[in-house]
Amino acid sequence: MGGSNANNDVSSTFIIAYYNAARADMMQRLILRESMLTVFLVAVAALTSVAFSGGTSQRYAFFAIPILGFGVAASYVHHVAAVRALWTYLTTEYQQDVETLLGRLPLPRHFDISASHPEMASSRMIRLAGTLALIVVPQILATAAGAVTLGLNGPAVWAFTISIVAIAGTMVFLIYGYLSRSKRRQIAEQLRLLGRTRTTHNSAIP
Structure with missing residues (x-):
């Protein structure tokens, strides 16, 4: 009995440690993801300010904004993908390991596989619209301002073209992130329904 209890204690320690580590990584990435938007708007x-306060050469600062926005969007979606991977781990491999280690003990359902979790994804369209407004709109306005103040001739043509490509790339990244969230919600709904089925057949299985 003593050995069995010791093994259970060790298993419980690892279960808690792995869950806390995954959740901590998720939270850190979420904070970094949202902080990038603030840094981008400050930039x-x-x-x-530089573009409006200087001469003709400084007006090219307008075209730096779309390129910067492209980089922010790429990093933003990277964090979205990483969070999704961590969440998938918690809802699949981690959950399976918990069930294997603890057997059929009656356990509370953790948040990542709870019925409440999919509700967080219901606002994904609003988040997409907000992200587009905070990144793409400044890109478009800056590109337009650069084209108007410099004219489309000489180096400005190349800068304008690069800006348009950067805006298009930004939109591709953000839409990809939106589709990833949509798929994540579908998985969450499937897990929720699976959880209901398990509860129906055996209420002891989490």
Whole structure:
């Protein structure tokens, strides 16, 4: 009995440690993801100030905004994908390991596979619209301002073209992130329904 209890204690320690580590990584990435938007908007304000306060050469600062936005969007979606991978781990491999280690003990359902979790994904369209407004709109306005103040001739043509490509790339990244969230919600719904089925057949299985 003593050995069995010791093994259970060790298993419980690892279960808690792995869950806390995954959740901590998720939270850190979520904070970094949202912080990037704030940093981007501050950079937009600074570059706009430089562009308006200087001469013709400084007007090219407008075209730096779309390129910067492209980089922010790429990093933003990277964090979205990483969070999704961590969440998938918690809802599949981790959950299976918990059931294997603890057997049919009556356990509370953790948040990542709860019926409440899919509700967080219901606002994904609103989040997509907000992200587009915070990144793509400044890109478009900056590109337009650069084209108007410099004219489409000489180096400005190349800068304008690069800006348009950067805006298109940004939209592709953000839409990809949106589709990833949609798929994540579908998986969450499937897991929720699976959880209901398990509860129906054996209420002891989490």
